[in-house]
Amino acid sequence: MSKGKVVLGVSASIAIYKSLEVLSKLKKRGFDVRFVLTKESKELISPVIFKALTNHEVYDDVMKELDLDGTNITHVSFAKWADVFAIVPATANIISKISCGIADDPVSLIALATDAKKIIAPAMNSHMYLNPIVQEHLEKLKSLGWFIVEPVEGELACNTVGVGHIADENHIADSIESCFYPDILKGKKIIVTAGPTSEAIDPVRYLTNRSSGKMGFALAKMAKYLGAGVTLITGRVCLETPFGVRRVDVSSTLDMLNALKKEIERENELTVIMAAAIADFKPEKREDKKIKKDGNGGFGLHFIENPDVTVEIGKYAKSLKKTVKLVGFAAETHDLLENAKKKIEKKGLEFIVANDVKRSDIAFGSDYNEVVIIHKNGEIERVERSEKLKVAYEILRRLAW
Ligand SMILES: Cc1cc2nc3c(=O)[nH]c(=O)nc-3n(C[C@H](O)[C@H](O)[C@H](O)COP(=O)(O)O)c2cc1C
Numbered sequence: 222m223s224k225g226k227v228v229l230g231v232s233a234s235i236a237i238y239k240s241l242e243v244l245s246k247l248k249k250r251g252f253d254v255r256f257v258l259t260k261e262s263k264e265l266i267s268p269v270i271f272k273a274l275t276n277h278e279v280y281d282d283v284m285k286e287l288d289l290d291g292t293n294i295t296h297v298s299f300a301k302w303a304d305v306f307a308i309v310p311a312t313a314n315i316i317s318k319i320s321c322g323i324a325d326d327p328v329s330l331i332a333l334a335t336d337a338k339k340i341i342a343p344a345m346n347s348h349m350y351l352n353p354i355v356q357e358h359l360e361k362l363k364s365l366g367w368f369i370v371e372p373v374e375g376e377l378a379c380n381t382v383g384v385g386h387i388a389d390e391n392h393i394a395d396s397i398e399s400c401f402y403p404d405i406l407k408g409k410k411i412i413v414t415a416g417p418t419s420e421a422i423d424p425v426r427y428l429t430n431r432s433s434g435k436m437g438f439a440l441a442k443m444a445k446y447l448g449a450g451v452t453l454i455t456g457r458v459c460l461e462t463p464f465g466v467r468r469v470d471v472s473s474t475l476d477m478l479n480a481l482k483k484e485i486e487r488e489n490e491l492t493v494i495m496a497a498a499i500a501d502f503k504p505e506k507r508e509d510k511k512i513k514k515d516g517n518g519g520f521g522l523h524f525i526e527n528p529d530v531t532v533e534i535g536k537y538a539k540s541l542k543k544t545v546k547l548v549g550f551a552a553e554t555h556d557l558l559e560n561a562k563k564k565i566e567k568k569g570l571e572f573i574v575a576n577d578v579k580r581s582d583i584a585f586g587s588d589y590n591e592v593v594i595i596h597k598n599g600e601i602e603r604v605e606r607s608e609k610l611k612v613a614y615e616i617l618r619r620l621a622w
Contacts, residue, residue, distance in 0.1 A: 233261035236344035300335035310344035347383030404448030414497035416456035432498030434458030
């Protein structure tokens with residue numbers, strides 16, 4: 222089933238390939254996509270490619286007759302069909318035309334005709350991007366509700382480095398996907414912890430756990446989609462930072478605790494979601510030099526307990542008179558509900574999300590999860606097995622009080 226309808230407008234930038242990369246991301250995420258092309262863009266990539274990759278006719282001429290919904294007038298039917306209209310890439314020319322209400326090509330025509338949410342991903346040489354005329358037009362579009370996926374500094378086609386390089390395709394796809402969610406967390410500040418912490422044995426070795434960080438990253442991404450200001454404090458993971466999320470990298474459990482304390486100092490009110498798999502124990506002693514083989518058959522390690530990070534930040538917030546709501550995760554292998562309930566009280570949680578890390582079809586490393594949400598009043602809710610992003614939505618919508 223389609224997750225939503227996206228019209229991608231394409232203009233004649235050197236970054237035109239990005240429209241196909243974004244298409245690929247959107248298709249994988251389950252969106253239905255149609256293409257609208259400016260006349261000039263057809264000089265850079267043939268419309269045949271856009272048609273072949275979507276299996277749908279493209280709207281590439283204002284006089285072309287295509288009908289998506291019985292409206293009979295092509296631009297009206299595309300404009301009505303779209304839930305989101307995104308221009309990827311957007312040239313200086315198309316930005317300026319749209320801002321002035323010119324509608325002489327399929328892309329600017331749809332821009333004027335549609336009520337859909339609108340996104341623009343500019344791409345151009347830095348002189349063009351920083352030109353006050355382009356900036357003025359972008360500001361005007363912003364003030365009219367367009368979301369600008371800002372270009373970044375990078376290599377430009379003119380063999381220089383500067384701002385104007387089109388944003389990353391995942392970031393553009395994230396911005397589009399976020400349009401499909403209500404901003405129920407707008408104005409809230411949310412900290413998500415993710416991934417494993419690791420405890421050093423010597424300068425080259427460490428002990429860690431199997432957390433991939435996927436659940437925490439999904440929570441951070443979804444919290445951003447829902448309008449929150451999000452900071453993600455993460456252990457060592459191989460995941461891309463979600464668009465618009467501030468990321469802080471940490472290593473050990475103590476690093477995680479210190480990073481959380483800093484966030485609490487910065488804000489008066491926040492919600493902390495403890496999705497990280499925090500090491501409960503650490504080697505008592507960290508060797509300063511790499512431990513060498515000495516032919517004696519190995520060595521032993523003695524572990525000591527790490528502080529309980531959630532309890533500690535609860536106490537810290539209280540000492541600073543800050544309002545911090547805490548949400549815990551319980552990665553259990555047995556007595557799931559009993560263990561989770563004990564943690565709510567001990568750690569002062571709003572609710573706890575319990576998952577069974579023994580199962581290979583969910584939790585650690587998987588893109589899926591199935592959880593039980595246990596509230597402090599004892600109420601229990603089950604979230605059936607689904608993608609972690611969907612599970613994240615189910616968790617976060619319970620924070621929209
Ligand atoms: C190879 C090539 C690359 C171009 N790249 C860009 C670009 O990245 N950004 C931009 O604003 N204009 C770029 N231009 C200029 C636009 O194509 C030109 O302004 C054109 O009129 C834009 O038409 P459109 O906005 O209707 O697609 C490029 C032109 C050529 C020939």
